[in-house]
Amino acid sequence: MKPAIKLLSGLKNFICTSQLSGEQVYAMLQYAIAQKAQAKAGRLAPTLSRKTLAMIFEKPSLRTRVSFEVGMSQLGGHAINLDQKDIGIGKRESVEDVARVVGRMCDVIMARTFAQKTVDKLAQYSGVPVINGLTDYLHPCQAMADVMTVLEHFGKVSGLTLAFIGDGNNVARSLAMVCAQLGMNFVLACPPKYELERSWLDRCQEIAGDQAKIEMIVGDAKKAVSCAQVLYTDTWVSMGQEAEKAQRIQEFAGFQVNEELLAAAPKEAIVLHCLPAYRGTEITDVVMDGPQSRVFEEAENRLHFQRALTELLVAGPQ
Ligand code: CP
Ligand code: NVA
Secondary structure (H helix, E strand, O other): OOHHHHOOOOOOOEOOHHHOOHHHHHHHHHHHHHHHHHHHOOOOOOOOOOOEEEEEEOOOOOHHHHHHHHHHHHOOOEEEEEEHHHHOEOOOEOHHHHHHHHHHHOOEEEEEOOOHHHHHHHHHHHOOOEEEOOOOOOOHHHHHHHHHHHHHHHOOOOOOEEEEEOOOOHHHHHHHHHHHHHOOEEEEEEOOOOOOOHHHHHHHHHHHOOOOOEEEEEOOHHHHHOOOOEEEEOOOOOOOOHHHHHHHHHHOOOOOEOHHHHHOOOOOOEEEEOOOOOEOOOEOHHHHOOOOEOHHHHHHHHHHHHHHHHHHHHOOOO
């Protein structure tokens, strides 16, 4: 076993990348890139044969659902979809009891929930590995697929700068953490009221040490992108915030990723978006479909990263 792969033995859950060391995060990316090459060559081994992934969804999904289900099937396993309207987690039955039951029948759980504490409780009570498939607070699978895309494109991550334009939300929070762990500079440009918590940014900066800067600029998107190799955006209205839609769209004016903003970035910059995109709102068609966009490579990497992650958690490094 290569030394880097040894770092990936004995992983229990994947809730927030802060539970891993920076070396483990980087080793996981390398593992996912190597497994992606195997997949492209048609050489994936059935390492999850007879294993079942339970997917719990309190919120809608396209990418997360498809990528986890396809990843399991490609490794010889099976995935079952548990929709909130059927299982009523925390309503029909307590989170703890759902965890206990699903953990006795399935080998791994992926959950997309509103409250972070729901995913935390699943990990505490299920007895099987739990993967955070997005909460109001975090989206670590997304952040890992994003930095994987950056690593593949530039051949490195440390020393680069990622500018997140828009809401200081779950995706921004996970990206700030993973950038800090990989020695990548992170800057959030957002309107007032939509900042990331100072305590989170300070924690990320402490992890980055003097390897990277973790910053926030309130109110100046152009300044944020001037030195950035990666421009990132996400919806201004996350799932669960639909009632605030009109107000948010007004308050995020000036934070659209469009040709003018892209022109303020270095020429080699790439554009990422976790999707789904609201075209014409946080990003324009011209940028999303333009030569600097890597959004669909990024979406595909959800499959490659999560297939590798599930294998690591259930079967261990191969
Ligand atoms: N980016 C992402 O998580 O997409 P879905 O909401 O479609 O799963
Ligand atoms: N911030 C968005 C991400 C969607 C994948 C949301 O939570 O809705």
